[in-house]
Amino acid sequence: MSLRQFIKDLGFITGGAALLNTIPWLESCTPEKLKEIKGEKARIAVIGTGSRGQYHIHNLKEIPHAKIVALCDNYRPNLLAAMSLCPDAKPYDDYHKLLENKDIDGVIVATPLNWHAPIVLDALSAGKNVFCEKAMAHSLEECKAIYNAYLHTNKVLYFCMQRMYDEKYIKGMQMIHSGLIGDVVGMRCHWFRNADWRRPVPSPELERKINWRLYKESSGGLMTELACHQLEVCNWAAKKMPESMMGMGDIVYWKDGREVYDSVNVTYHYTNGVKIAYESLISNKFNGMEDQILGKKGTMDLAKGIYYLEEDNTNSGMRQLIDQVKDKVFAAIPTAGPSWRPETKMDYTPHFVIESDIHVNSGLSMIGADKDGSDIILSAFCQSCITGEKAKNVVEEAYCSTVLCLLGNQAMDEQKLIVFPEEYKIPYMKF
Amino acid sequence: MMKEIIITSKFMKREGFFLLLSFILAFIVNVVAIIVYKRPWIELISQIGYVIFVCIIIYFLTIILRILLLLIIRIIRVFKKVN
Numbered sequence: 001m002s003l004r005q006f007i008k009d010l011g012f013i014t015g016g017a018a019l020l021n022t023i024p025w026l027e028s029c030t031p032e033k034l035k036e037i038k039g040e041k042a043r044i045a046v047i048g049t050g051s052r053g054q055y056h057i058h059n060l061k062e063i064p065h066a067k068i069v070a071l072c073d074n075y076r077p078n079l080l081a082a083m084s085l086c087p088d089a090k091p092y093d094d095y096h097k098l099l100e101n102k103d104i105d106g107v108i109v110a111t112p113l114n115w116h117a118p119i120v121l122d123a124l125s126a127g128k129n130v131f132c133e134k135a136m137a138h139s140l141e142e143c144k145a146i147y148n149a150y151l152h153t154n155k156v157l158y159f160c161m162q163r164m165y166d167e168k169y170i171k172g173m174q175m176i177h178s179g180l181i182g183d184v185v186g187m188r189c190h191w192f193r194n195a196d197w198r199r200p201v202p203s204p205e206l207e208r209k210i211n212w213r214l215y216k217e218s219s220g221g222l223m224t225e226l227a228c229h230q231l232e233v234c235n236w237a238a239k240k241m242p243e244s245m246m247g248m249g250d251i252v253y254w255k256d257g258r259e260v261y262d263s264v265n266v267t268y269h270y271t272n273g274v275k276i277a278y279e280s281l282i283s284n285k286f287n288g289m290e291d292q293i294l295g296k297k298g299t300m301d302l303a304k305g306i307y308y309l310e311e312d313n314t315n316s317g318m319r320q321l322i323d324q325v326k327d328k329v330f331a332a333i334p335t336a337g338p339s340w341r342p343e344t345k346m347d348y349t350p351h352f353v354i355e356s357d358i359h360v361n362s363g364l365s366m367i368g369a370d371k372d373g374s375d376i377i378l379s380a381f382c383q384s385c386i387t388g389e390k391a392k393n394v395v396e397e398a399y400c401s402t403v404l405c406l407l408g409n410q411a412m413d414e415q416k417l418i419v420f421p422e423e424y425k426i427p428y429m430k431f
Numbered sequence: 432m433m434k435e436i437i438i439t440s441k442f443m444k445r446e447g448f449f450l451l452l453s454f455i456l457a458f459i460v461n462v463v464a465i466i467v468y469k470r471p472w473i474e475l476i477s478q479i480g481y482v483i484f485v486c487i488i489i490y491f492l493t494i495i496l497r498i499l500l501l502l503i504i505r506i507i508r509v510f511k512k513v514n
Contacts, residue, residue: 316474317464318481 002064003379004034009167009354022177023170024392029380033387037065042129042385045070045104047095047119048111049082052133056108057085059375066382072098075209095119099126106156106385108378109133112212113219117142120157124149129156129388131381135224136402140424143402147426150395156384158377158391159398163229164236165380166373168305172353176237181295181307184237187276188292189230191222194285196254197262214258221249221260222280223405230291231268231408232401233302234276237293240430241400242268242276244419249412253283266408271431278408299348308348315349396428453489457482 007026020027044066046053050073060066072092073079083091092098098107099122106129109119117137123130136159137143150157163169176184197214201207212218213225235241247266254262262283268276291302298309315323377394384391403424411418420431458475461482465474 313468313470316478316481317466317468317470318461318474318478318485320468321460321464322481322485 003029003376003383004031006165006167006376007031010170022174023164025164025394026380026391028387028389028391029383033389034383037383037386040386041065041067042382043067043069043103043105044382044385045072045089045098045101045107045128046082047072047098047107047109048115048133049073049078050075050110053078053108053110054082054085055374056110056378057082059378060108060382061086062375063379063382065386066379070098070101070104075206096122099123099128105129106131106381108381113224114138114212114217117146120146121149124153124155124157127155129381129385131158131160131378133160134398134402135220135228135405136398138218138220138224140403140406140421143399143406144424147395147399154388156381156388156390157395158381158384159394160374160377161229161232161394161397161401162373162377163233163302164373164394164397165376168353169233169236169302169373172300172302172305172307173236175307175353176293176295176300177239180298181293181300181309182297184274184293184295186274186294187234187237188294189227189234189276189290190279190281190287191226191230191289192280192285192287193282195282196256197258197282198256211258214260216259219260220405220409222262222264222282223266223408224402226280226289227264227266227278227408228401228405230278231276231404232397233291234268234293235400235404236397237300238270238274240270241420242270242404243431244269244417245404245408245411246417247278247408247412248415249409252281261412264408264412266411268404268408300353302353305353306350307353308350312349314351393428396426399426400429449493450486450490453493454482454486456489457485460485 007030010023010026020030042065044060046057046060046068049057049071053073057068060068068086068089070090070092071079071082071086072095073082074093076093079091079093083089090101098104107119107123109116109123109130109132111119111133113135116132116135117139120130120132120137137146146157175181197211199210201210208215208218213221219225245266245268247264249261249264249266251258251261252263263281264279266276266278268278289303293300293302297311298307300307313320380391407418407420425431461475461478464470465472
């Protein structure tokens with residue numbers, strides 16, 4: 001889907017201030033602004049050409065206002081694979097050299113997490129626009145350093161918070177904020193997989209380089225790799241940040257020398273008592289991935305683009321009457337009050353947030369789901385490289401969610417309640 | 432030899448009357464449901480399937496009621512004869 005089609009599908013009309021009030025990050029890529037850059041191309045370099053980098057290359061090749069001019073990876077097979085995709089691009093094995101190239105407008109950083117901060121900071125210093133994969137960085141200090149650099153640069157900085165550019169999430173959020181599911185009373189996010197998260201390693205000395213996700217020196221584990229997006233969604237729905245968190249993490253099944261947890265449960269607590277129950281497990285995939293926002297009147301499952309209402313008035317009157325009679329006849333337990341009723345999950349009627357097909361993945365892919373907003377945010381970044389206009393809120397959202405992931409890891413490591421540290425609060429945050 | 436069952440026009444008229452009565456009752460239930468649950472009036476037509484379903488249930492209830500009534504009347508008659 002093109003950026004233009006995406007914005008059209010959101011119901012954007014010329015000068016659509018009402019729509020942009022709720023999604024200000026799209027101000028930088030309205031259809032009018034797209035017209036202004038007609039014919040121009042952003043010269044893009046990709047740093048880190050592993051699976052995710054190659055995924056971005058495929059998306060970039062579909063973007064009319066982007067041209068891949070350089071590639072960089074210090075792992076030769078990945079660089080060769082990327083070069084076969086875009087033979088005209090100049091190859092590098094040192095990102096410093098690539099940043100010296102004056103013919104590059106923007107760089108895409110798709111490296112292991114521990115390399116995000118050094119590359120992003122160096123690229124901004126070199127005067128490049130930057131698009132970096134989530135999570136923002138490997139430590140709280142690095143996140144703050146990037147945020148401060150962003151405040152002082154006139155360059156464009158994006159983090160791949162693709163849910164902000166996913167139609168079903170945007171429309172779902174608009175429905176939540178319009179009161180469709182009532183007051184938000186809880187949030188329940190989980191990501192379940194049944195895979196070891198490993199990649200084949202040609203020789204043992206490459207283990208930490210290729211399977212970087214499994215080691216603490218280069219990864220935040222399930223929190224930074226999976227929870228990051230989901231926590232961002234929760235804050236978007238709640239319009240605020242949790243003020244404390246606690247959790248437990250363990251290596252339950254994949255005892256193969258990895259250092260990061262393969263099972264995490266973290267609870268985030270907002271000042272109004274609302275909580276995020278976050279859970280991720282990679283040895284059972286029954287529950288899949290869900291971002292559930294629980295309201296007094298209904299539940300929004302943003303990952304599926306479906307909502308359910310507690311009292312479903314969309315059913316016909318006759319159907320509601322029959323259901324009520326059925327409930328009265330069959331659900332009553334004469335020997336006890338209603339609190340003794342076992343409230344096994346009901347079959348709710350699903351309502352779809354958007355008309356078109358919802359793209360979901362099997363949970364096995366480590367690269368990304370199809371049409372999940374990654375292509376749109378990338379296209380918006382390339383447009384920003386040409387216009388120089390920053391996208392509102394993207395860096396702030398990435399900062400907030402990454403800090404929460406890192407604090408979640410800290411809570412699990414220390415097995416204690418963590419209160420959000422004052423020194424990492426930014427003006428964007430509301431508690 | 433099999434017993435011949437004769438369906439008289441009186442029987443058919445009577446059952447037709449009960450079926451019509453059941454349908455009217457079911458239709459009224461639908462009207463009440465539309466008002467109570469604040470649903471659009473198009474459901475008078477669109478929910479006709481549910482109306483027929485409820486109509487059949489009511490009709491079978493009338494059959495059960497009539498059989499029960501007949502049994503009670505017969506028991507009373509037998510009781511009177513004995514005394």
